[in-house]
Amino acid sequence: MASAITAYIAVVLTTVVLLFTVTHSSTLGVEYLSRLLEVQDRERAPSSVQISAAKAVLDRLIPSHSASFDFQIITKEHCGGVSCFSISNHPSSNVQGAPEILIRGVTGVELLAGLHWYLKNLCGAHISWDKTGGSQLSSVPKSGFLPKIQDDGLLIQRPVPWNYYQNAVTSSYTFAWWDWKRWEKEIDWMALQGINMPLAFTGQEAIWQKVFEKFNISSSDLDDFFGGPAFLAWSRMANLHGWGGPLPQSWLDQQLAMQKKILARMYELGMTPVLPAFSGNVPAALKNVYPSAKITRLGNWFTVDSNPKWCCTYLLDATDPLFIEIGKAFISQQVKEYGRSSHIYNCDTFDENTPPTDDPKYISSLAAAIFKGMQSGDDEAVWLMQGWLFAYDPYWRPPQMQALLHAVPIGKMIVLDLFAEVKPIWTTSDQFYGVPYIWCMLHNFAGNVEMYGVLDSVGSGPVDARISNNSTMVGVGMSMEGIEQNPVVYDLMSEMAFQRKKVNVKTWLDSYSSRRYGKFVPSIQEAWTILYHTLYNCTDGAYDKNRDIIVAFPDVDPSFLPTNKNPPKNTTTDETFDKPHLWYSTTKVIHALQLFIKGGNELSESNTFRFDLVDLTRQVLAKYANDLFVDVIEAYEEKDIDGVIYLGEKFVEVVDDMDTLLACHEGFLLGPWLESSKQLAINKQQEKQYEWNARTQITMWFDNTEEEASLLRDYGNKYWSGLLRDYYGPRAAIYFKYLRESLEKGEGFNLKNWKKEWIKLTNEWQNGNNVYPIESEGDALKISWRLFDKYLGDFGVLSDH
Numbered sequence: 001m002a003s004a005i006t007a008y009i010a011v012v013l014t015t016v017v018l019l020f021t022v023t024h025s026s027t028l029g030v031e032y033l034s035r036l037l038e039v040q041d042r043e044r045a046p047s048s049v050q051i052s053a054a055k056a057v058l059d060r061l062i063p064s065h066s067a068s069f070d071f072q073i074i075t076k077e078h079c080g081g082v083s084c085f086s087i088s089n090h091p092s093s094n095v096q097g098a099p100e101i102l103i104r105g106v107t108g109v110e111l112l113a114g115l116h117w118y119l120k121n122l123c124g125a126h127i128s129w130d131k132t133g134g135s136q137l138s139s140v141p142k143s144g145f146l147p148k149i150q151d152d153g154l155l156i157q158r159p160v161p162w163n164y165y166q167n168a169v170t171s172s173y174t175f176a177w178w179d180w181k182r183w184e185k186e187i188d189w190m191a192l193q194g195i196n197m198p199l200a201f202t203g204q205e206a207i208w209q210k211v212f213e214k215f216n217i218s219s220s221d222l223d224d225f226f227g228g229p230a231f232l233a234w235s236r237m238a239n240l241h242g243w244g245g246p247l248p249q250s251w252l253d254q255q256l257a258m259q260k261k262i263l264a265r266m267y268e269l270g271m272t273p274v275l276p277a278f279s280g281n282v283p284a285a286l287k288n289v290y291p292s293a294k295i296t297r298l299g300n301w302f303t304v305d306s307n308p309k310w311c312c313t314y315l316l317d318a319t320d321p322l323f324i325e326i327g328k329a330f331i332s333q334q335v336k337e338y339g340r341s342s343h344i345y346n347c348d349t350f351d352e353n354t355p356p357t358d359d360p361k362y363i364s365s366l367a368a369a370i371f372k373g374m375q376s377g378d379d380e381a382v383w384l385m386q387g388w389l390f391a392y393d394p395y396w397r398p399p400q401m402q403a404l405l406h407a408v409p410i411g412k413m414i415v416l417d418l419f420a421e422v423k424p425i426w427t428t429s430d431q432f433y434g435v436p437y438i439w440c441m442l443h444n445f446a447g448n449v450e451m452y453g454v455l456d457s458v459g460s461g462p463v464d465a466r467i468s469n470n471s472t473m474v475g476v477g478m479s480m481e482g483i484e485q486n487p488v489v490y491d492l493m494s495e496m497a498f499q500r501k502k503v504n505v506k507t508w509l510d511s512y513s514s515r516r517y518g519k520f521v522p523s524i525q526e527a528w529t530i531l532y533h534t535l536y537n538c539t540d541g542a543y544d545k546n547r548d549i550i551v552a553f554p555d556v557d558p559s560f561l562p563t564n565k566n567p568p569k570n571t572t573t574d575e576t577f578d579k580p581h582l583w584y585s586t587t588k589v590i591h592a593l594q595l596f597i598k599g600g601n602e603l604s605e606s607n608t609f610r611f612d613l614v615d616l617t618r619q620v621l622a623k624y625a626n627d628l629f630v631d632v633i634e635a636y637e638e639k640d641i642d643g644v645i646y647l648g649e650k651f652v653e654v655v656d657d658m659d660t661l662l663a664c665h666e667g668f669l670l671g672p673w674l675e676s677s678k679q680l681a682i683n684k685q686q687e688k689q690y691e692w693n694a695r696t697q698i699t700m701w702f703d704n705t706e707e708e709a710s711l712l713r714d715y716g717n718k719y720w721s722g723l724l725r726d727y728y729g730p731r732a733a734i735y736f737k738y739l740r741e742s743l744e745k746g747e748g749f750n751l752k753n754w755k756k757e758w759i760k761l762t763n764e765w766q767n768g769n770n771v772y773p774i775e776s777e778g779d780a781l782k783i784s785w786r787l788f789d790k791y792l793g794d795f796g797v798l799s800d801h
Contacts, residue, residue, distance in 0.1 A: 026082075029436030029472035030161060032411040037161060039380050040342060044270050047073035050108035053268035057112055057188045061127075061135065062119075068143045070099035071111045079106060079157055083196075085114030088153030100146045107270025110158075113194035113498070117156065122147045126515040126608065127192055128491070130185065131484040131667035133608030138518045156498055158194075159466055162272075163497040164416065164438050164477030165190055166199040168348060168386060172233035173447040173482040173716065175202070177676035177694065183262055191269050193494035197438075197475065198266065199346060200273035203259030205232065206252040207337060211329045212283065219249070221285035229677070230693035237351050238281035238313040239301045243702065244693045250682050256337070263338050274384055275334055277345035277374045278327035280316045287314065294320040298353055302711040304703050318349070318369035327373020335378065343380040344414070350404075351386060354395045360403035367407035375412075383413045386479075387437070390425045391418065398429070405435045416440050417465075418479050421457040422541055426465055431472045438475035439465045441493050447482020448546035449668070449719040450581075451619045453489040453536040459503035462496045484667065487608075488512060488536065506532065517606045524603070527595035534584035534592070535619070547578040548622045549629040550655055550728050551717035555709055555758075557751050558739060563634045580626045590792055593620050597788060600781040610780045614665045617784040618658060618719055624791055625654050632736065641743040648736030655729040657787055662721035663773070664780035670722035671772035673698070688769070695766045699727065704763070707755050713762075722772040727765050731758050 030037075044050070051071045059066045070090055076082060085105035092098035101118060105111040119125040123146070124139040141147065178186075190198055205226050209219060227235030228244020229251060235241055266273045287295050294317035300306040301313075316323050335341050347370055355363060374381040390396045396404075405413065415432050417425050419442040426437055439462045443453065465473045476496050483490075492508065506529070513528045514520045538544065546552065554561060554577045561577065593616050603609040628651050635643030662668035677694040681687040698720075701712035738754045 027471040029474040084157040085110040112191040116192040133611035162475030169233040203255040206256035225283035272342035277347040279349040328376035331377025363403040364407040440477040440479040444480035521599040523599035527592040530592040552714040659724040664778040670720040671774040
C-alpha cells in the first residue's frame with residue numbers, strides 16, 4: 001500500500017504544477033462587486049479568531065496531526081489581489097516536534113481548503129460526509145513523516161471569489177432535524193471544501209415572530225402561517241401555509257439559538273453567510289390589520305382540490321409602502337439579533353409564483369421595491385436570487401428577465417445559475433444581461449437516492465463560463481436540494497472552486513478510488529471507469545428526480561402503463577405516471593458491480609467502500625425491479641394469473657432483500673431521520689408532531705383525500721432500510737393483489753379501491769410510531785454477492801466469494 005501511495009503522490013506532484021499556476025484574472029462581474037468584496041474583507045473576524053477556528057477543525061478532523069500543521073492568515077496582496085492559500089514546508093520542520101507544513105490563507109476557509117488540498121493530493125486522503133462513508137485518512141503518514149513540498153511551495157488562487165452552498169429547500173430535505181453536533185460537522189466540511197458563501201436560513205421564524213409583532217400580528221396569528229418543521233422551506237417561499245404546523249414556541253427559540261451558533265462559527269472561519277430577506281409573503285391576518293394594503297391571494301400550489309387550508313398564500317405587493325417597512329424591519333431585526341451581517345440577502349419572490357402580469361414596467365417596479373426593502377435595512381445590501389425561475393417558467397422571456405435583472409443597480413444583485421451543469425442560463429441570456437452570477441450544480445432533487453451525475457459538465461462548465469467573452473461569473477456553487485449522496489460528484493465540484501483549467505475527468509477519477517478507499521485495487525479502478533461512462537455521464541438533459549417503481553409506484557390503471565410489447569393506451573398517462581429515468585447501459589453497470597464484489601475482500605475494512613458497494617447494488621436492483629414490474633404488467637395484459645402472482649411476489653421479495661442490503665450501512669437507514677426529529681421535541685405531543693412531519697415528507701408529502709393522493713406523493717422518496725420493508729413493499733403488494741383479483745373476477749382493475757387502500761396504508765404509516773434502527777447491521781459484501789447471485793446470476797457466477 002505504501003508504494004502505491006508513494007507512486008500516486010509522485011504523479012500528483014507532477015501534475016499539480018500544470019493544473020495550478022500563479023495567475024490572476026478577473027471577470028466583469030467581479031469588478032462590479034468590488035465594493036462588496038472590500039467591505040467584507042474589512043469586516044472579517046480578526047486573524048487570531050480565524051486561525052483558532054481553523055485549528056479547531058484540524059483537531060476534530062485528524063487530532064493525531066494537530067501539531068503537524070501551522071496556519072497563518074495573509075492578505076490578498078500576497079496572492080496577487082485575490083483569495084488564495086499557499087502550502088510550504090515549515091521553516092522549523094527539521095526540528096523534532098515542530099510543525100511540518102505551513103499553510104497560509106486569506107481566511108480561515110482558505111486555510112482549511114489548503115489543508116484539504118494537501119491531504120487529498122499529497123497524502124491520498126478523502127473527505128466526505130459521514131453518511132457517505134466519512135473521511136478516509138488511513139493513507140496519511142504518521143506525524144513526523146508527512147510528504148515534503150517541493151521547491152518554494154505552492155500558491156493556489158481562487159479564479160472567482162465565491163464558492164456558494166445550499167438550496168432554499170436543503171434546509172427541509174436535509175437539515176430539518178440537525179442538532180449542533182451535526183451542524184458543526186457540516187460547517188467543518190464546508191470550510192474544508194472551500195465553501196465561503198453558505199445560506200444561513202435556520203431560525204428565521206423566530207425573527208419573523210418579532211417583526212410581525214411590530215405590525216400587530218400576534219403569535220397565534222402565525223400558527224396558520226408557518227409550515228411544520230419539515231416543510232418550512234415551502235412556507236418561507238409562499239408555496240403553502242400551516243401544513244405540518246403549528247410551530248411551538250420551543251421550536252422557534254431552539255432554532256434561533258442554533259442559528260446564532262451557526263453564524264458565529266461561519267464568521268469565525270471567515271465565511272460570508274447569506275441571510276434571508278422579505279419576499280412579500282405575509283400571514284392572512286395582515287389583511288385585517290392593514291385593510292388598504294395591496295395584498296393578493298396566490299393560486300393553488302399542488303394541493304388536492306385547491307384546499308385553502310394549506311394553499312393560496314398571501315403576497316404583499318412590493319409597490320405598497322408597507323412592503324419596504326416590513327423589509328427594513330426584517331433586515332434590522334436580524335442584524336440586531338446576530339450582531340452583524342455579510343450584506344448578502346436571498347429573496348425569491350417569484351420562485352414558482354408567476355407575477356400577475358407580464359408588463360416589464362410592473363416587474364421592474366416590483367424588483368426595485370424588493371431591493372429597496374433590503375437596502376433600507378442595510379446600506380451595503382446585495383440581493384442574491386435563485387435563477388430557477390428562468391429555467392422552468394416560460395413566463396420569463398427576455399423582456400421580463402431584463403426588467404427584473406436591471407431594476408437593481410449593477411453590482412447589487414447576484415443570480416444563481418441554479419442548474420448550470422444541465423441547463424445553463426448564462427449561455428442563452430448574454431451573461432444574465434450583464435448581471436453577476438454564480439455557476440451552480442443542482443444535481444439532486446428532494447434528497448432522492450440515485451447514482452447519477454454529469455461529471456464532464458462539472459469538470460468543464462465553470463471554466464467555460466468564466467473565460468467566456470464579457471463573463472459576469474463571480475463564483476461556483478452547489479445548489480442541490482438534498483446532500484449526503486454521490487460523494488464523487490461533490491468531491492469534483494468543490495475542487496472547481498480552485499481550478500483554472502478544465503479537468504480531465506478520466507485522469508481525475510484514476511486517483512479518486514485510491515483516495516476514497518485508501519488503496520489501489522485494479523478491479524475497483526476498472527469499475528469506476530465504467531461508472532464514469534455510464535451512471536456519471538448523463539447527457540440527456542432530463543431532471544433526475546428518482547421515479548423508480550419501488551419508490552414512486554404508479555397510481556394508474558395497469559392498462560395505461562407502457563410495456564415492452566405495447567405503448568401506453570392513454571396519452572394522458574404521463575400526467576400521473578413518470579417513467580423511470582434510464583440514461584445508461586444496465587448491463588455495463590452490472591459488470592461494474594461484479595468488479596466491485598470481486599475487489600471487495602481487499603477493502604473489507606473500508607467504510608467508504610461499504611457505502612459505495614451498497615449504493616451500487618441498490619442501483620442495479622432498483623433498475624432490475626423496474627423491468628420486473630413491466631413483466632408483471634405484461635403478464636396481466638396476457639391474463640396470465642399465475643405469472644402475475646409469481647412475478648408480483650418476486651417484486652416484493654426484491655424490495656425486502658433490498659431493505660436487508662440497505663441496513664448494512666448507516667447512510668441508508670430510516671431510523672436516524674425519525675429519531676433525530678423526536679430528539680428536538682420537549683414533550684410527547686411534539687414528538688408525535690415532528691415524527692409525523694418526518695414521515696410525511698418522504699411519503700405523501702402534501703395533503704390527500706381518501707380517494708385522491710397528494711400531487712407531490714413520493715417526491716421526497718428515499719431508499720432507506722425500514723421504509724422499503726414497511727411501506728414500499730406493502731404498497732406494491734396491494735397493487736398486485738388488485739391485479740390478481742381483476743383476473744380472477746374477469747373484471748377491470750379496481751382503481752378506486754386500490755387508491756383508497758394504498759392511501760389508507762400511507763396515512764396510517766405517517767401516523768405510526770414504530771422505532772427503526774439507527775445503527776447498521778449485516779455484512780454488505782456477503783449480502784451484495786448473495787443478491788447478485790440470486791437475481792443477476794445470468795451475468796456470471798461469483799462463487800469465489
